[in-house]
Amino acid sequence: MRHLCDECFGPVEVAYDYDKIKLTPSMFYGRVKSLWRYHELLPLRDPAKAVDLGAGFTPLHRSIGLAERLGLKNLYIKNDSVNPSFSFKDRPATVAVSKSIEFGLQAVGCPSTGNLAAATAAHAARAQIPCYIFVPADIEPTKIIQASVYGAQVVAVKGTYDDANRILTQAADIYRIGVVNVNIRSYYVEGSKTLAFEVAEQLGWRAPDHAIVPTASGALLCAISKGFDELIEVNLLEECGTKITAAQGYGCAPIADAFKKGDEMVTPVEKPKTIAKSLAIGDPGDGIYALRKIRKTGGYAEDPTDQEIIDGIRLLAKTEGIFTEPAGGVSIATLKRMVDDGRIDRDETVVCYITGNGLKTPEVVASQLPKPLVVDPEIQALAPILSR
Numbered sequence: 001m002r003h004l005c006d007e008c009f010g011p012v013e014v015a016y017d018y019d020k021i022k023l024t025p026s027m028f029y030g031r032v033k034s035l036w037r038y039h040e041l042l043p044l045r046d047p048a049k050a051v052d053l054g055a056g057f058t059p060l061h062r063s064i065g066l067a068e069r070l071g072l073k074n075l076y077i078k079n080d081s082v083n084p085s086f087s088f089k090d091r092p093a094t095v096a097v098s099k100s101i102e103f104g105l106q107a108v109g110c111p112s113t114g115n116l117a118a119a120t121a122a123h124a125a126r127a128q129i130p131c132y133i134f135v136p137a138d139i140e141p142t143k144i145i146q147a148s149v150y151g152a153q154v155v156a157v158k159g160t161y162d163d164a165n166r167i168l169t170q171a172a173d174i175y176r177i178g179v180v181n182v183n184i185r186s187y188y189v190e191g192s193k194t195l196a197f198e199v200a201e202q203l204g205w206r207a208p209d210h211a212i213v214p215t216a217s218g219a220l221l222c223a224i225s226k227g228f229d230e231l232i233e234v235n236l237l238e239e240c241g242t243k244i245t246a247a248q249g250y251g252c253a254p255i256a257d258a259f260k261k262g263d264e265m266v267t268p269v270e271k272p273k274t275i276a277k278s279l280a281i282g283d284p285g286d287g288i289y290a291l292r293k294i295r296k297t298g299g300y301a302e303d304p305t306d307q308e309i310i311d312g313i314r315l316l317a318k319t320e321g322i323f324t325e326p327a328g329g330v331s332i333a334t335l336k337r338m339v340d341d342g343r344i345d346r347d348e349t350v351v352c353y354i355t356g357n358g359l360k361t362p363e364v365v366a367s368q369l370p371k372p373l374v375v376d377p378e379i380q381a382l383a384p385i386l387s388r
């Protein structure tokens with residue numbers, strides 16, 4: 001299966017014949033409430049055969065509390081942490097697992113230490129096909145619990161994450177495995193672009209002025225940009241001037257570093273060190289493409305520190321009632337920096353993408369939260385607390 005271009009070795013992209021795709025806003029009334037509602041712009045021949053756990057169609061909240069705190073008039077939170085396996089990775093996983101089955105592959109898998117492993121394993125369970133998750137042998141056991149409970153076979157490779165990636169990639173062709181983020185990658189990224197489709201639909205077929213995207217390999221950012229472009233192609237949007245900003249954690253921010261230095265190339269970070277572990281990809285596969293998109297759209301890139309990320313998680317939880325994992329904290333901390341530095345206008349329509357659930361990583365905030373107040377079981381003991 002070809003997933004790289006023979007000439008430039010860049011990733012191959014799925015192309016659609018946009019002239020033949022006829023879509024109008026009213027066609028979406030009553031459609032399935034998952035990302036498969038956009039099946040004309042997804043790469044499956046028969047959408048009825050999609051492995052669908054209901055990924056997508058997540059809420060777009062108009063922010064009140066956080067908007068007021070930051071002084072923004074039109075802030076929206078795209079809460080993608082409520083997907084079936086609790087991260088946006090269910091979007092690429094539903095497409096990649098469905099496409100693997102269409103190709104007649106016997107099994108699926110991925111090298112991953114977190115969200116993608118869970119999403120792939122959940123969709124493989126739904127499809128009742130084997131799933132292999134390759135991880136470095138020294139991984140903390142908690143990281144693989146979710147994938148294991150869905151029935152995936154976790155293979156612990158005595159080596160690094162890169163070794164795990166390499167041998168699974170070699171096994172993919174020999175054993176006919178759809179490795180969702182390797183040989184099925186071109187289809188996998190198509191699932192993520194629905195994060196642009198949904199936001200536009202939820203805003204009444206309008207694109208936001210600004211989008212903040214948590215970024216690791218850069219695939220999600222590029223996919224969101226492609227999504228907005230496609231809506232113009234099929235006339236569902238009249239125009240799109242969305243500035244796309246990358247949010248990365250300080251300690252693993254190769255794309256943000258390159259952006260701020262004005263570099264054309266992305267220099268890999270050898271030893272990532274950030275609490276935003278789901279974003280800790282030192283050598284981002286789509287880094288230069290993401291960099292070009294940020295510049296082309298007039299966006300920006302930020303790299304908040306661990307403490308800013310924790311503050312971002314707590315701020316979102318307290319002002320909006322949404323508990324995110326560190327990747328979402330990176331988005332909120334980036335948004336805050338952008339507002340503080342005057343890079344976002346008070347009146348702009350801003351969408352902040354929250355891509356993973358806080359219940360996956362409660363340990364990140366636990367030590368900074370207030371301790372419970374311990375009282376005797378008597379009503380008088382409550383007076384100093386409740387009459388404050």
Ligand SMILES: Cc1ncc(COP(=O)(O)O)c(C=O)c1O
Binds near residue numbers: 088115116214327
């Ligand atoms: C929760 C979360 N958000 C965002 C991302 C960024 O995705 P990408 O690697 O496509 O940039 C990841 C990647 O694993 C993630 O787990």
